[in-house]
Amino acid sequence: MTAEVTTAPITAPAFPLSRSRCPLNPPQEYERLREEQSVSKVTLRVSGKQVWIVTRHDQVRQVLGSPDMSSNWKLPGYPLQVPLPPDVLETLELPLVAMDPPDHTVRRRALIPELTAKRMQALRPRIQEVTNQHIDAMLAKGGPVDLIQELAVPVPSLVFCELIGVGGENVDFFRRYAEQMVNRDITPEEFGAAQYEMEMHLQGLVTAKTENPGDDVLSRVIAKNNETGELQHNDLVALARMLLFGGFDTTANIIGLGTVALLENPAQLAEVKADPSLMPKAVEELFRYLSISDSATARVATKDIEIDGVLIRAGEGIIALNGSANRDDRFFADPDALDIHREAKGHLAFGHGNHQCPGANLVRVELDVVFTTLFSRIPTLRLAAPVEELEFKHDQLIYGLYSLPVTW
Amino acid sequence: MRIRYDRERCVGSGACAFTLPEIFDQDEDDGRVLVLVERPGAEHRKAIEDVAASCPVLALSVEDD
Numbered sequence: 001m002t003a004e005v006t007t008a009p010i011t012a013p014a015f016p017l018s019r020s021r022c023p024l025n026p027p028q029e030y031e032r033l034r035e036e037q038s039v040s041k042v043t044l045r046v047s048g049k050q051v052w053i054v055t056r057h058d059q060v061r062q063v064l065g066s067p068d069m070s071s072n073w074k075l076p077g078y079p080l081q082v083p084l085p086p087d088v089l090e091t092l093e094l095p096l097v098a099m100d101p102p103d104h105t106v107r108r109r110a111l112i113p114e115l116t117a118k119r120m121q122a123l124r125p126r127i128q129e130v131t132n133q134h135i136d137a138m139l140a141k142g143g144p145v146d147l148i149q150e151l152a153v154p155v156p157s158l159v160f161c162e163l164i165g166v167g168g169e170n171v172d173f174f175r176r177y178a179e180q181m182v183n184r185d186i187t188p189e190e191f192g193a194a195q196y197e198m199e200m201h202l203q204g205l206v207t208a209k210t211e212n213p214g215d216d217v218l219s220r221v222i223a224k225n226n227e228t229g230e231l232q233h234n235d236l237v238a239l240a241r242m243l244l245f246g247g248f249d250t251t252a253n254i255i256g257l258g259t260v261a262l263l264e265n266p267a268q269l270a271e272v273k274a275d276p277s278l279m280p281k282a283v284e285e286l287f288r289y290l291s292i293s294d295s296a297t298a299r300v301a302t303k304d305i306e307i308d309g310v311l312i313r314a315g316e317g318i319i320a321l322n323g324s325a326n327r328d329d330r331f332f333a334d335p336d337a338l339d340i341h342r343e344a345k346g347h348l349a350f351g352h353g354n355h356q357c358p359g360a361n362l363v364r365v366e367l368d369v370v371f372t373t374l375f376s377r378i379p380t381l382r383l384a385a386p387v388e389e390l391e392f393k394h395d396q397l398i399y400g401l402y403s404l405p406v407t408w
Numbered sequence: 409m410r411i412r413y414d415r416e417r418c419v420g421s422g423a424c425a426f427t428l429p430e431i432f433d434q435d436e437d438d439g440r441v442l443v444l445v446e447r448p449g450a451e452h453r454k455a456i457e458d459v460a461a462s463c464p465v466l467a468l469s470v471e472d473d
Contacts, residue, residue: 065465112420112439117429120422345462354419356464361426 012050015042015319016184016295016394023392024261025336026294030055030324039310042319044079046184051079051298051317052310053324057332057348059307060297060325063318064352069299071355073098077300079317081397082181085188088195093234095242097355104354106230111239112358114217120361123159127369130158135377143407144384148256151374152404156251156366163362164243165216166205173201178248182397198244202237217243243359250292251363253393253400255370258286260390260404261338262371263383268340273379276372282340283367288347289338292399294323297351322348380408409450410471411443417467424459424468431456441467 017027033040033055041050054063063069073080073094084092096107131151138150157171166174180186180194206222213219218240225231231239262269262282272278298319301312312318325348327335332342350357357363375381383390384405391402411431420439424432431452433442448456453470460468 108419109438109440112422113434113436114439115422116420116434116436116439117422117426118434120426121429343458345458347462350421350464352464354465356419356421358420361422364426 012041012043014045015051015053016045017042019392019394023387023390024257024264024290026291026321026323026327030321030327034324034328039307039312044081046081046083049079049317051077051319052312053319053321054307055321055324055328056308057325057328057330057346060320060322060348061352062307063299063320064297064348064355066299066305066353067101068301068303068305069318070100070302071098071104071299072100075300075302075315077315077317079298079300079319081295081298081319082184083186083188083191084195085192088192092195093238095238095245096358097242097246101354107235107239108354108358110221110225110228110231111217111243114220115358115362117361120365123163123362124365124369126162127155127159127366128373130155131370131373132377135373139378144405145407147259147404147406148252148401149403151370152252152255152259155370156255157248159362159366160243160247160251163216163247164218164240165209165214174244175248178244181245182249183395184397185395198241199237202240202244203233206233206236206240246357247359247362249398249400250359251366253292253398254286254290254363254367256401256404257290257292257399258283258367258371259374259381259406260383260387260401261286261289262375263381264387265338268338269375272340272371273375276376278340279368279372280364281342281344283364283371284344284347285338285340285342286367287349287363288326288332288342288344290399291323291326291347291349293349293351293397294321294399295319296397297322297348297355322351378408381406382408409453410447410473411445411456412469412471413441413443414467415440417465419465421464423462423464427459427462428452428455432459447473 017029019027021028038056039054042053043050134151138145177198209219209222213223272282300317301314303314305312329335350360384407393400418440422434425434431445456470
């Protein structure tokens with residue numbers, strides 16, 4: 001320890017902090033914190049618990065890359081951000097996102113071969129087809145329409161249902177669950193009920209896929225596991241649950257916000273319209289710029305560690321704010337500007353370390369297809385309401401829009 | 409120029425294989441990195457250094473022969 005170790009600051013503002021300026025930007029307070037108090041304490045609105053936040057790019061990487069940080073939701077200091085009832089938590093088979101090595105390593109390696117870059121690229125024609133169908137429907141209907149309901153939600157939901165091998169009739173049920181799991185304002189009773197209902201459904205799904213395997217991710221993971229025997233039935237249920245949680249709501253949110261960000265930057269939008277080969281880079285920049293899962297990267301320290309002179313003790317919770325890291329001018333030049341030509345390499349929007357989002361390559365393909373198709377087929381697309389009047393998900397763990405009126 | 413990679417660290421994010429499929433791939437069995445071209449031409453250097461910087465576990469690096 002160095003002589004500069006400081007004690008915890010006395011004030012601990014309520015978290016999440018508010019986005020008072022442009023709603024496409026993270027809370028303005030992050031900027032001050034990065035300069036003056038980059039490791040500081042906040043009070044979680046959901047529980048009243050005090051936890052640490054770290055705000056600089058190097059600090060966020062340090063926390064998320066450290067073997068002395070646990071993702072285990074069941075450890076008392078873990079900064080849970082949704083009202084997960086203690087009795088539900090106690091019996092919950094933890095999802096991948098809440099596990100540590102070596103359990104995490106085994107399960108991640110069972111899943112990852114199904115989500116490789118090559119496999120995700122192979123979905124491109126089907127993603128294109130689903131996108132075309134929904135844009136056809138939008139055009140047939142005529143503007144104004146709600147882009148969230150017409151495109152942002154259904155395209156990734158359908159792609160995801162096909163990927164894990166469940167019928168499209170499950171879409172609404174799964175989406176409702178995925179939304180509840182990131183709702184900071186749900187009651188513990190509602191959370192518990194949603195969790196139980198989904199658990200029963202997924203138990204049945206895993207059994208069905210074991211008995212009648214199909215051509216899908218879940219069936220293949222189960223079939224392979226029959227040979228290796230590494231995972232139990234409940235592990236497979238937890239894996240299915242995590243796929244739902246991670247794959248449903250997130251992509252829809254970034255399609256909505258990304259559309260607004262591109263429309264608000266018309267010169268850059270004109271460039272990608274003229275040359276769609278720029279889109280993958282633009283998509284990467286949108287991940288950085290929007291950082292929709294800003295506070296989802298949370299840990300609890302398992303050993304005392306020091307971050308820039310601040311001592312964090314074993315057992316204390318830390319939220320490594322990837323949205324703040326992605327606007328850190330120590331790492332990105334002019335970070336508050338959307339710049340599709342930027343090398344957004346090293347952005348932390350998918351997290352960092354061994355928990356980095358395993359679905360990142362699926363989202364990359366989906367956004368490339370959706371944005372390219374949307375703006376080429378409806379080149380005059382525009383917002384049908386001022387940005388200030390849009391309904392942003394200020395209360396949710398994953399940021400996005402409740403609705404997005406557009407016309408053409 | 410030679411690509412160094414650490415399969416023990418690799419968590420199969422596939423960021424490298426997505427960005428530079430002509431140089432990187434992923435093992436069909438466990439999703440971890442496979443380097444298709446261990447000694448790529450110097451013209452690829454910047455692109456490889458960029459994906460190395462985006463690797464979530466910093467398992468890739470470029471070294472001179």
